[in-house]
Amino acid sequence: MASAHILSVLRATGIMILILAGITVLFLMYYQSLSSPKCHPPPAHSQQTQQTNKPVLLLWFWPKNKRFDFQDCKTLFKIDSCHLTDDRSLYSRAHGVLVFHRAIKDDLSNLPTLPRARFQRWIWFNMDSPTNTRMIAGIQGLFNLTLSYRKDADIHVRWKLALKKNTDEDFVLPKKERLLCWSVDSNDVHTKSKERYNYYRELVKHIKVDVFYSSSDDSLKGENYFLNISSCKFYLSFENSIHRDYITETFNGPLAAGTVPVVFGPPRRNYEDFAPGTSFIHVNDFPDAATLAESLLRLDKDNEAYMRYFNWRKFYTARRHLTEEKHEFAQAICQACHHVGINKVYRAVPHLYKWFLL
Numbered sequence: 427m428a429s430a431h432i433l434s435v436l437r438a439t440g441i442m443i444l445i446l447a448g449i450t451v452l453f454l455m456y457y458q459s460l461s462s463p464k465c466h467p468p469p470a471h472s473q474q475t476q477q478t479n480k481p482v483l484l485l486w487f488w489p490k491n492k493r494f495d496f497q498d499c500k501t502l503f504k505i506d507s508c509h510l511t512d513d514r515s516l517y518s519r520a521h522g523v524l525v526f527h528r529a530i531k532d533d534l535s536n537l538p539t540l541p542r543a544r545f546q547r548w549i550w551f552n553m554d555s556p557t558n559t560r561m562i563a564g565i566q567g568l569f570n571l572t573l574s575y576r577k578d579a580d581i582h583v584r585w586k587l588a589l590k591k592n593t594d595e596d597f598v599l600p601k602k603e604r605l606l607c608w609s610v611d612s613n614d615v616h617t618k619s620k621e622r623y624n625y626y627r628e629l630v631k632h633i634k635v636d637v638f639y640s641s642s643d644d645s646l647k648g649e650n651y652f653l654n655i656s657s658c659k660f661y662l663s664f665e666n667s668i669h670r671d672y673i674t675e676t677f678n679g680p681l682a683a684g685t686v687p688v689v690f691g692p693p694r695r696n697y698e699d700f701a702p703g704t705s706f707i708h709v710n711d712f713p714d715a716a717t718l719a720e721s722l723l724r725l726d727k728d729n730e731a732y733m734r735y736f737n738w739r740k741f742y743t744a745r746r747h748l749t750e751e752k753h754e755f756a757q758a759i760c761q762a763c764h765h766v767g768i769n770k771v772y773r774a775v776p777h778l779y780k781w782f783l784l
């Protein structure tokens with residue numbers, strides 16, 4: 427009796443152990459099948475397939491021959507959503523073809539001649555204002571997307587203020603050695619818009635202006651740019667021509683440097699689309715240059731009033747734009763890459779100039 431009982435207990439225990447072992451083995455197999463590919467991805471291979479899965483953006487011309495490393499899109503802007511290339515042999519596979527307006531020949535002979543694939547979109551790439559944009563007959567109905575400083579472009583390129591993450595950080599005013607500064611390219615003096623030079627000539631009758639000559643010395647090149655601009659209390663952010671939304675790095679520079687921009691460009695309310703109204707001084711806020719000069723001289727003596735121009739920094743930050751020559755168009759090109767990577771909707775721009783000259 428006793429031995430039979432022991433035997434049946436042993437048998438039951440044996441079966442239990444077998445079942446448990448079976449479950450354990452099954453579980454281990456299942457677990458391995460789950461985890462092993464995740465733990466050991468074949469690195470080179472998977473990266474390659476990723477690369478080829480990304481939409482291709484073909485840069486048809488290097489703008490003004492300013493070449494940079496396409497990897498910079500990732501390092502500078504965290505943009506990695508397309509495969510950027512300047513290899514024209516990839517044309518037929520390209521989802522986007524980025525065409526720099528200035529480089530297009532009048533007879534269009536340097537544009538792609540092969541037919542466009544159904545999925546391919548041509549992007550009109552122009553960062554100039556209408557004043558400095560050459561009209562080329564025949565490109566009116568050629569493009570699918572626009573890239574410009576214009577707010578209503580498909581790809582709107584601009585150095586925007588960002589909401590501040592850490593609002594406790596206090597702003598420290600950079601050391602000021604100059605009252606009012608300007609930078610001017612000596613070649614620019616001959617461009618069509620003379621208004622800003624007239625205004626400047628009137629202004630210097632009433633206030634001292636330190637001028638950086640951007641084409642002849644290194645004061646505003648690379649690293650020096652923010653260093654030198656931050657040493658000025660005010661900076662003349664005069665645009666080379668006056669057009670809606672045409673508010674360029676000449677405005678972003680002082681904001682990022684900790685200097686108050688004195689702007690000459692589109693009306694104040696257009697600036698306020700992009701920055702708080704208390705972050706800058708508009709020349710149109712004053713009846714004439716003499717009154718503006720008077721006001722700047724007054725602010726030079728009233729530190730409390732001057733510091734109010736930096737109150738916006740409690741809520742926003744301005745990002746330093748890229749000042750290296752080769753990077754002049756990097757932001758625009760990287761943003762085009764971002765757009766092509768995430769946006770696939772059909773579009774055509776039938777009346778390019780009608781829109782742009784609006």
Ligand SMILES: *[C@@H]1O[C@H](CO)[C@@H](O)[C@H](O)[C@H]1NC(C)=O
Pocket residue numbers: 544545546547548567568569570771772773774775
């Ligand atoms: C791009 O624009 C051209 C010309 O307007 C048009 O024929 C083509 O269908 C458009 N393609 C896409 C993908 O939007």
Ligand SMILES: CC(=O)N[C@H]1CO[C@H](CO)[C@@H](O)[C@@H]1O
Pocket residue numbers: 638644645646650653654
């Ligand atoms: C005009 C001017 O002050 N330029 C200065 C800009 O910054 C560099 C670097 O500090 C100086 O060497 C320049 O003299």
